[in-house]
Amino acid sequence: MTRIHLMSKNFQRIALICLALVLTSCAAPLRLPTEEGPVVYDSQPAVVALLSDAERETNAGDLDRAAAALERALSIDPGDAMAWHQLAKLRLQQGILNEAISLANKSTQLANDTPALQRANWQLIADAYDETGDTVKARQAREKAFGG
Amino acid sequence: MVAMAVRKKRTKSKKRKSKNAHSGLFRGLLLRVFFLLLVAAVGYVVYLDISLRKHFEGKRWALPAHVYARPFELYAGLGLSRDQLVAELSALGYRLTKNAANAGTYALNSRTVHIVTRAFDYWDGRQSEVSLEVQFDGERVSSLRDRNSASDIPVLRLEPRLISSISPSHHEDRKLVQLHEVPEDLLTALLVTEDRNFMSHYGVDPRGLMRAVVANLRSRALVQGGSTLTQQLIKNMYLTTDRTLRRKLVEMVMAVLLELHYDKHEILEAYINEVFLAQAGKRAIHGFGLASQYYFGRPISELAVHESALLVGMVKGPSLFEPRRNPERALKRRNLILETMSGEGHIDADALVSIKQRELGVTPRPAASNRYPAFIDLVRRQLQDEYQEEDLRAEGLAVFTTLDANVQAAAEIAVKKTLASFEQTRNLKSGTLQAAVVVARVDNGEVVGLVGGRDTGFGGFNRALDAARPIGSLVKPAVYLTALEQTDRFALSSRIEDAPVSIQQQGAPDWQPQNYDKLFHGEVDLLTALVKSYNVPTVKLGVGVGVENVVDTLHRLGIDKELNPFPSLLLGAAELSPLEMTQMYQTLAAGGFRAPMRSILSVLGGRNEPLSRYALSVQQTVDPAQAYLIAYAMQQVVRSGTAKGLNSRFDAGLGLAGKTGTTDGYRDSWFAGFSGNYVAVVWIGRDDNKPVGLSGASGALQIWANMMARMDLRPLNPIQPIDIEWVDIDQQNGLLADGGCEYMTNMPFVQGTAPRDFSPCAGGLASLDGLKLPKLDKPIERSDIKRWFKNLFKRKSNGSSVKKNNQQRSIEDRK
Secondary structure: OEEEEEOOHHHHHHHHHHHHHHHHHOOOOOOOOOOOOOEEEEEOHHHHHHHHHHHHHHHOOOHHHHHHHHHHHHHHOOOOHHHHHHHHHHHHHHOOHHHHHHHHHHHHHHOOOOHHHHHHHHHHHHHHHHHHOOHHHHHHHHHHHHHO | OHHHHHHHHHHHHHHHHHHOOOOHHHHHHHHHHHHHHHHHHHHHHHHHHHHHHHHHHOOOOOEOEEEEOOOEEEEOOOEOOHHHHHHHHHHOOOEEOOOOOOOOEEEEOOOEEEEEOOOEEEOOEEEOOOEEEEEEOOOEEEEEEEOOOOEEOOEEEEOOOEEEEEOOOOOEEEOOOOHHHOOHHHHHHHHHHHOOOOOOOOOOOHHHHHHHHHHHHHHOOOOOOOOOHHHHHHHHHHOOOOOOHHHHHHHHHHHHHHHHHOOHHHHHHHHHHHOEEEEEOOEEEEHHHHHHHHHHOOOHHHOOHHHHHHHHHOOOOOOOOOOOOOHHHHHHHHHHHHHHHHHOOOOOHHHHHHHHHOOOOOOOOOOOOOOOHHHHHHHHHHHOOOOOHHHHHHEOOEEEEOOOHHHHHHHHHHHHHHHHHHHHHOOOOOOOOEEEEEEEEOOOOEEEEEEOOOOOOOOOOOHHHHOOEEOHHHHHHHHHHHHHHOOOOOOOOOEEEEOOOOEEEOOEEEEOOOOOOOOOOEEEEHHHHHHOOOHHHHHHHHHHHOHHHHHHHHHHOOOOOOOOOOHHHHHOOOEEOHHHHHHHHHHHHOOOEEOOOEOEEEEEOOOOOEEEEOOOOOEEOOOHHHHHHHHHHHHHHHHHOOOHHHHHOOOHHHOOEEEEEEOHHHOOEEEEEEOOOEEEEEEEEOOOOOOOOOOOOOOHHHHHHHHHOOOOOOOOOOOOOOOEEEEEEEOOOOEEOOOOOOOEEEEEEEOOOOOOOEOHHHOOOOOOOOOOOOOOOOOOOOOOHHHHHHHHHHHHHOOOOHHHHHHHOOHHHHO
16 A cells, blocks of 8 residues: 655645734634644555646646546545545635535545544635635634644 | 551641631631630639649548547556456457567466557547556456566556447548558558559559550450559549549549649558448448458557458458458458569568468457447437537547446346346247346446447437336435434434325325335334335325425435426336436435436547546535435345345345335336445336336346346445444334344434434333333433433433434324
């Protein structure tokens, strides 16, 4: 089994915002998990290869190709929570918010053994709700992300 | 001879001239006519030139869309035996060789297979040829290595099977090839046979023509054409086939014009793609590229010299030398071509002897170009949103679909064999039963197999998509799901009275639903009612939760069609297709995550440019906790309910889930079920809607079982959502049970919805007759301290909501 490392950009973003809030008002509503490192998830090698293809395509700005690689990964292992998470992330990037939320929920379902990935999904869901303007659901999701 | 004739003509005309010298008027007229004719001729030639160039430079052919199955993904860890891989390779036309040196070949060793894959253009780019070593560990691929770089390959696609061509209306099918793909031998054979001076002439070949004239004069018939390849191309591309002198003249002029504008390579390439080589039913096979696939099942680049010679020999008479029908004649013709090649020094004499010994090597007649008309029907309907019919027929698109040829084969065989055996054992007239099947992948909704009727090779009425039939008990999971979603009222252990009931309906007489076995079963829990598919409790439950809520559930599960919220819907009066049912069960199988049924992955344009991609789309429409409860109940249907017949066929460890459906008078027999990876729906009925005498279990379930038994199934282990807990229940009353209870069962509940009161067998305080529910909100008092503590903990763990027991009031209260 190969291990994949996921540095959540969303997490970084939230961390920065929160840090800014702490510095400015000392009233950050959320508890920051300080030792939360990269998410580690066991995927089979074929899936790992396709996820890294997808990452490369994403970095090159070709989100459709990235999605195609992720879908291939999912057709090989539909139980891979990391692949679902990455697809959710991609949909968020593409602005397909409802689907991003559904996909992140699917990933969360499958990631029972990986709380860090579940938290990354909740963060993602919170971001998606932020964009839809549903602040209540965004906050609920964020609480799950940070409440562990 | 020609020169003499001309000279004679001249002397004659001189005489005529002198005769008419006095008539200047006449001469002037003649000159004018001559001039006009000349202008007309030049004009005509210019016209020919323009139209010729316009056509040749534009899109020369209307190219059919080629439709492909899903490519086979190879990777370490894949459950695949060596034999299965070899079967796939031979379906793709790979040849078994000693060393696997060239693309499209493979070699077998004890635990490995060496393959040289073919390059292929996918939506996401070209995958080049790879020399591959596949290692097996029993029924599993243990490693994939690139033999050239000796490095591991994580994942690799084998090119997909071509499953259909959507041809132009004139049924010309072709697969364009470029000259560099064509083997040298084939070009040589073509030139020595059809046009030896091709590289040097200017479109017409006087020497060749002369030879033909002589031959024709000798036999006093048109036995030889003497046409150059250029002329043949002109004739095929632009002209009619009638053998008039005028056509011949135009052909020659155009041939010369073509040679003026284009080089030999371009002309040769056009010829190779144009030439007609076979007729397969309505479909005309044009070009050596497609002919190679049609006769040898392999790309043209992989042809050996004797195979090339066979195809070239067929140019002269595609029907006369058809190798499958006239093998002896074809062999003679092939060997004649080989001898000619040898005579010209292209094959040495020793080699010739052994080459001539080789067999024709043609594959058995391939199944019709459209092997899977019902599936392609679905593909075309889904393509219609984005593509015009004429684009499909002319633009040379490559359509990548989700079809899995092995699953499709399993479905087709199961339908044919099972129906035939039903007709035999039940003394039915052969051919009266019809069936339809849809198989999809659980998590992404990809349709992998589809059968539209028992005659799978024939298009016609596509029952999988178009037969709208009452769905019977297939609707029931939606009724129970709707109930379970009302968590403050229902859990799987909730009790319903199975007793006569009369339902009032607007504008219709009262309705007294009956159970399938015409019996009433007293008080039953929701789980039992669904597992045994009892009608009466289902109707009561559905009316209790609101038929309009059940309609909403059906829509969320993926039924787009408008549904009438009448009570009869609760027993499946809605008329829906097998495809719609598959959508519904996909959502249930995938834990509430609906993925629309799709048959297309992507489309490439004629120059392999990516055109469209059909992305995976997933929407969560049912809470995973309720989806989990329904999946559990459907597993019980197989374990102990109406589908328990599956137990003898499948390993219990697969945990299959399903639901039977039978409609009034046994007109429709349904079965819907899923494993961990596939969801499949089967329908059996008659086109004239007469009874078939089969229930869901005795009919559709049998096809389903025969099909799934041929497939590679993954066990169904629904992921338990975090808010699900398991609780021991006394089956006799739906109350909490413990070791002291005879009929104890362990059941899943959404947290906080399990009963809180103990059954008498577990020391509870239920009323004396044992079956009546405890009074609501009655405080539990018990001198037994142990029980008291136990109850206390149970209540705490269940969230201790006292409101809970309201839900246990059976819905009779609401009637």
